[in-house]
Amino acid sequence: IFSTVISIFLILGSYEVGKYFSKKLSIRDLLSSVSILEFQYCTIGLVFLLILLFPLTAFTNYSSIILKITGFILMLFGLNFFLSFKELFKKFKIIFKKEKHFLFYIYLLIIMLYFFLALSPLTSADVLDYHAGVALNILRFNKYILLPEWFTGLQAGIGEVLISLGFSVGSEQFGSLVQFTSIISISGILLKLFNKTNFFSSKYLILLIILTCPILIFLLSGNKPQIFFSGLVFLALCLSFVKLENSNQVIKNYSLINILICVSVMGKFSFGLSGFLVWIISTIKIIYKKNFKIALFV
Numbered sequence: 001i002f003s004t005v006i007s008i009f010l011i012l013g014s015y016e017v018g019k020y021f022s023k024k025l026s027i028r029d030l031l032s033s034v035s036i037l038e039f040q041y042c043t044i045g046l047v048f049l050l051i052l053l054f055p056l057t058a059f060t061n062y063s064s065i066i067l068k069i070t071g072f073i074l075m076l077f078g079l080n081f082f083l084s085f086k087e088l089f090k091k092f093k094i095i096f097k098k099e100k101h102f103l104f105y106i107y108l109l110i111i112m113l114y115f116f117l118a119l120s121p122l123t124s125a126d127v128l129d130y131h132a133g134v135a136l137n138i139l140r141f142n143k144y145i146l147l148p149e150w151f152t153g154l155q156a157g158i159g160e161v162l163i164s165l166g167f168s169v170g171s172e173q174f175g176s177l178v179q180f181t182s183i184i185s186i187s188g189i190l191l192k193l194f195n196k197t198n199f200f201s202s203k204y205l206i207l208l209i210i211l212t213c214p215i216l217i218f219l220l221s222g223n224k225p226q227i228f229f230s231g232l233v234f235l236a237l238c239l240s241f242v243k244l245e246n247s248n249q250v251i252k253n254y255s256l257i258n259i260l261i262c263v264s265v266m267g268k269f270s271f272g273l274s275g276f277l278v279w280i281i282s283t284i285k286i287i288y289k290k291n292f293k294i295a296l297f298v
Contacts, residue, residue, distance in 0.1 A: 004119050007173040010166060011042060011181060012081040013074035018045025030253055034238040038088065039188025042181035043231060046162065047263055049074075053165065054158050054266070063142040064168065067161075071169035103204035110211055111183070117220050118180040119173050127222035130156055131175070135163035158266040159225035166223075175223025182231035183211065183220070189238055229264040233274050236260040240282040250291055254298050257282045 018041035022028045031040045053070060057063045122128060134156040137145040146154055159175075166174025190207050219227050236257045244250050261275040286295040 003170055003172045006075065006169055006171040007119070007166060007177050009075045009078035010071065010169070010171055010174050011078070011177045013077035014045035014049065014181070015041045016045070016077040016080055017048060017074070018042055021045065021048050025252070027252055027256060030239060030242060030249070030256065033242050034235070035185070035188040035192045037188075038091070039184050039191075040235070043185040043228075043235065046178060046181070046228070047232065047259065049165070050158055050161060050263055051259070053161050057138060057161050057164070058144060061142050063164075064139045067139065067165050067168040071165055071171075074165075075169065101204060103208060107187075107204050107208060107211070110208070111187070114183055114211075114216070114220055115180055117217065118176040120176070120221055122172060122176070122222055124218070124222040124224065126152065127224050129153075131160060131163060131222070131224050132167075134160045135167055135175075138164040139168055155268075157268055158263065159228065159268070162225065163223050173223075175225065176220065178225060179220050179223070179227045182227040183216070185231045186227075186234060187211070189234065193238075225267055229267040229271050232260040232264045233271055233278060236264075236275070237278045237281070240278060240285065247291065247294060250286065250289075251294055251298065254282060254286055254294065258298055 022031060022037075022041065022044055027044075028037060031037055031044070049070070053067065056066050060066070122132060130150070130152040134144065134153055138160065144156065144160075146156075148154070159178075162178055163175040166172065187207060190210065194206065216227070239253055239257050239260075242253055244253055258279070261271075261279050264271040265275050283295060
């Protein structure tokens with residue numbers, strides 16, 4: 001129970017971090033154009049945490065201390081979440097009143113079940129081997145331990161920093177909840193997409209088809225950050241098709257796309273292909289509009 005409570009506070013803290021950076025960097029308009037804004041705060045918060053923590057973990061000898069301090073600060077941010085909870089509750093209360101379709105309640109039920117699944121103990125073989133193993137070694141030895149004899153350990157990427165962050169403050173399920181937030185992120189994008197078009201008779205039917213994919217049960221029951229990086233690439237793809245009004249928005253949008261792709265590839269090299277295709281799409285759009293300097297600068 002102690003581990004579960006800490007994990008929830010860490011995720012709520014990530015939400016607050018994402019909310020803060022989205023406001024300070026003025027990217028809320030970009031995010032709200034492709035998704036329900038609140039559904040992306042956790043994802044953005046986790047991305048900026050990785051940008052901060054990965055170099056400090058990989059290139060310093062104080063990883064354990066840095067991660068523990070960050071974990072406690074994140075939990076304090078999680079407490080701050082409840083100060084703005086009333087506004088968030090009012091917003092979603094309006095949505096609940098508007099939505100009368102029974103598929104909406106099935107969607108909520110599935111999301112709730114996925115949440116409970118994410119809080120389950122870690123039992124998957126590769127999760128216990130190198131995802132949890134590398135994360136624990138970061139805390140034990142203050143660095144990544146890369147041994148040629150430990151072949152699976154060589155596959156560790158940037159995602160193990162988040163797992164290690166959870167372990168540093170006694171949270172076993174934080175990595176799994178990171179996966180869960182990616183489901184929320186993908187849901188927010190799909191709901192926004194289906195609200196903009198009348199092509200589908202029921203937006204929740206398509207959403208449920210995607211969310212009931214059996215592989216999600218396996219991925220959400222462990223801390224393997226596969227869905228998280230998939231969600232980042234999907235968000236980058238959607239941002240590639242946003243209509244932008246001025247050069248300032250172009251810079252922010254293209255920078256954000258590059259950051260999301262970079263984090264995904266650093267998490268797992270297999271995202272190099274999908275990330276490269278999304279990058280090509282966004283770059284062609286930039287060049288087509290004759291923003292050569294912006295593209296080169298980013």
